[in-house]
Amino acid sequence: MRCRLSSPPRAPTPTRNNFPGTSNAAAAGGLTPKKESFAMIIVMQAEATQPELDRVVARVESLGLRPHVIVGTERTVVAVVGDERDASQSGLATLPGVASVMPILAPYKVASREVQPEPTVVTAGPLAVGGPSIGVIAGPCSVESREQIVETAKAVKAAGATGLRGGAFKPRTSPYSFQGMKEKGLELLAEARAETGLAVVTEVVAPEDVPLVARYADVLQVGARNMQNYRLLEAVGRTSTPVLLKRGPAATVEELLLAAEYILDAGNRQVMLCERGIRTFESHTRFTLPLATVPWLHARTHLPVVVDPSHGTGHANLIESMAAASVAAGADGLIVEVHPDPKCATSDAAQTIDLPAFTRMMEVCRRVAAAVGRTM
Ligand code: PEP
Numbered sequence: 001m002r003c004r005l006s007s008p009p010r011a012p013t014p015t016r017n018n019f020p021g022t023s024n025a026a027a028a029g030g031l032t033p034k035k036e037s038f039a040m041i042i043v044m045q046a047e048a049t050q051p052e053l054d055r056v057v058a059r060v061e062s063l064g065l066r067p068h069v070i071v072g073t074e075r076t077v078v079a080v081v082g083d084e085r086d087a088s089q090s091g092l093a094t095l096p097g098v099a100s101v102m103p104i105l106a107p108y109k110v111a112s113r114e115v116q117p118e119p120t121v122v123t124a125g126p127l128a129v130g131g132p133s134i135g136v137i138a139g140p141c142s143v144e145s146r147e148q149i150v151e152t153a154k155a156v157k158a159a160g161a162t163g164l165r166g167g168a169f170k171p172r173t174s175p176y177s178f179q180g181m182k183e184k185g186l187e188l189l190a191e192a193r194a195e196t197g198l199a200v201v202t203e204v205v206a207p208e209d210v211p212l213v214a215r216y217a218d219v220l221q222v223g224a225r226n227m228q229n230y231r232l233l234e235a236v237g238r239t240s241t242p243v244l245l246k247r248g249p250a251a252t253v254e255e256l257l258l259a260a261e262y263i264l265d266a267g268n269r270q271v272m273l274c275e276r277g278i279r280t281f282e283s284h285t286r287f288t289l290p291l292a293t294v295p296w297l298h299a300r301t302h303l304p305v306v307v308d309p310s311h312g313t314g315h316a317n318l319i320e321s322m323a324a325a326s327v328a329a330g331a332d333g334l335i336v337e338v339h340p341d342p343k344c345a346t347s348d349a350a351q352t353i354d355l356p357a358f359t360r361m362m363e364v365c366r367r368v369a370a371a372v373g374r375t376m
């Protein structure tokens with residue numbers, strides 16, 4: 001087998017025990033246990049003034065609770081998260097400008113549609129996910145060379161993608177597999193962006209790498225293996241860079257929403273959820289891609305939903321059908337692995353499509369998008 005493009009030359013996840021009814025601190029040394037968490041929505045009156053809103057926010061903060069102001073098209077609400085004891089006797093409902101105060105019933109709070117009925121649109125340069133147009137992110141599993149990433153970027157842009165994917169830090173199942181080009185890979189992604197204008201979507205695997213990756217990335221990808229790496233979620237949550245959060249292959253969708261909540265609660269509201277397939281007894285595909293996740297999530301959260309048919313199936317010949325099915329199911333975005341010479345891709349070759357196949361996939365998906373009232 002001969003490869004057209006040159007390949008590049010050739011690194012743990014924190015764990016945490018959660019015992020019901022105890023906090024880690026309490027378990028470790030008899031410290032004060034964490035109080036019950038609590039969340040409510042303060043709905044402001046339509047005619048409430050900015051000083052009235054500021055006063056509500058100040059009161060919430062003075063109670064030791066965290067306010068998240070969400071300005072909607074019809075109303076402004078303040079989602080309040082904190083400890084129940086601090087919220088009792090707060091008198092928030094009687095402050096000027098407040099229309100009502102009600103509990104948030106869902107276990108995830110800021111992510112809930114109860115808090116924000118309008119969809120969140122995540123934007124990064126030309127990439128917009130969550131609006132009427134479907135955002136497409138395409139590119140290789142791993143960045144391998146300048147030639148590979150620039151050629152891919154130009155072709156996927158011509159076919160209609162607005163985001164360029166490419167892993168520079170790769171979370172590999174085996175420590176002996178290619179781990180990514182690291183900072184050199186980020187530099188090559190930035191070069192491809194300079195040539196095409198595409199938004200760069202790339203994975204960050206560790207909290208300490210967040211500042212470096214955020215210097216180059218337009219969207220920080222948190223991979224499936226790291227969906228419950230809480231320190232990483234908090235670290236990306238402290239940035240203002242949009243985040244693509246992939247579902248863990250053994251995580252429920254409720255756990256996915258609670259993982260997103262870590263990012264939102266840390267202050268970053270630009271979060272996209274990604275269905276990338278789960279592990280089941282089925283073996284004809286690499287993972288099982290459950291598309292019912294898309295409408296289920298849309299009913300419960302305002303966050304946009306992206307589908308990854310590449311990892312979701314593991315087979316290049318299934319990508320076009322499952323991308324089209326994702327669009328039909330209401331996906332707000334797609335993330336697809338594309339390479340100029342897939343058989344020689346350094347990682348995930350079997351599920352990677354070539355440039356003409358990507359163009360064909362886009363044409364099919366565009367027709368499905370039109371049928372369900374979207375564009376792409
Ligand atoms: C990837 O996008 O290349 C990747 C590693 O995906 P996941 O985290 O879904 O396995």
Ligand code: MN
Nearest residue numbers: 141337347348
């Ligand atoms: Mn991959």
